[in-house]
Amino acid sequence: xxxxxxxxxxxxxxxxxxxxxxxxxxxSVPPYLFWYVQYPNxxxxxxxxxxxxATLVKxxxxxxxxxxKSETSFHLTKxxxxxxxxxxxxxAVSLGAGNFNKFYFGSGTKLNVKP
Amino acid sequence: xxxxTQSPTHLIKTRGQQVTLRCSSQSGHNTVSWxxxxxxxxxxxxxxxxxxEENGRGNFPPRFSGLQxxxxxxxxNVNALELDDSALxxxxxxxxxxxxxxxxGQGTRLxxx
Numbered sequence: 001x002x003x004x005x006x007x008x009x010x011x012x013x014x015x016x017x018x019x020x021x022x023x024x025x026x027x028s029v030p031p032y033l034f035w036y037v038q039y040p041n042x043x044x045x046x047x048x049x050x051x052x053x054a055t056l057v058k059x060x061x062x063x064x065x066x067x068x069k070s071e072t073s074f075h076l077t078k079x080x081x082x083x084x085x086x087x088x089x090x091x092a093v094s095l096g097a098g099n100f101n102k103f104y105f106g107s108g109t110k111l112n113v114k115p
Numbered sequence: 116x117x118x119x120t121q122s123p124t125h126l127i128k129t130r131g132q133q134v135t136l137r138c139s140s141q142s143g144h145n146t147v148s149w150x151x152x153x154x155x156x157x158x159x160x161x162x163x164x165x166x167x168e169e170n171g172r173g174n175f176p177p178r179f180s181g182l183q184x185x186x187x188x189x190x191x192n193v194n195a196l197e198l199d200d201s202a203l204x205x206x207x208x209x210x211x212x213x214x215x216x217x218x219x220g221q222g223t224r225l226x227x228x
Contacts (some may be wrong), residue, residue, distance in 0.1 A: 010135075025158070034216060036219075040220050041203055041221075042222070043119070043121075043219035043220050043221040043222050043226075044158070044205065044219040045208075045219070046216050090157050090158070092157075100163060100165070100170050100171045101146060101148070101163065101209055101215065101217065102148070102160050102163065102171055102173075103148075103150075103158070103160065103207075103217060104160070105150075105157030105158045105159075106157050106188050107155075107156055108155075108156070108157050108158045
């Protein structure tokens with residue numbers, strides 16, 4: 001069975017501080033992992049993805065995530081938060097076989113950035 | 116700009132009514148998936164269409180149905196609307212290659228009263 005757990009439904013950081021959003025997954029097969037961001041009243045935008053090439057994945061807007069198999073984690077980080085980073089972030093694991101591609105999403109973490 | 120467009124953006128329906136939501140997939144993508152995102156939750160998989168055939172379904176009742184057209188655009192139909200169907204409905208398109216990223220539209224906000 002596949003599932004995604006995001007620890008902390010709300011995270012608040014000061015502008016310029018480190019951003020750390022936590023994601024743990026369970027998967028019966030080697031996972032493909034994704035982070036998406038959702039701004040208010042918008043759809044989901046891909047930040048980055050892990051597809052077994054490199055364990056440290058760099059994405060857009062200065063975000064990166066590290067795949068740790070031993071910890072079944074894929075935490076999202078950014079060294080210095082900007083006000084524009086305030087949004088909701090979703091971790092997802094992909095289950096695919098052949099031409100079937102289904103995403104399991106976590107419940108999301110809302111990031112608040114304080115001036 | 117993802118290239119996935121959904122219509123309408125907002126919709127209000129009465130319990131028991133039927134609704135059709137539409138999605139135009141990104142150019143070159145032949146796979147479309149639909150997700151339901153209830154308030155405060157992550158998106159939940161409804162079903163996926165590949166080359167006009169449903170090829171996977173989540174834990175949703177049969178009153179949720181869909182279509183995919185030859186140009187790969189898609190519709191989501193919901194019959195006998197219930198209050199709990201109020202949610203943001205997201206369409207995602209992707210290539211047929213498994214485990215590739217999905218590109219999402221901006222969603223349709225459905226409110227059932």
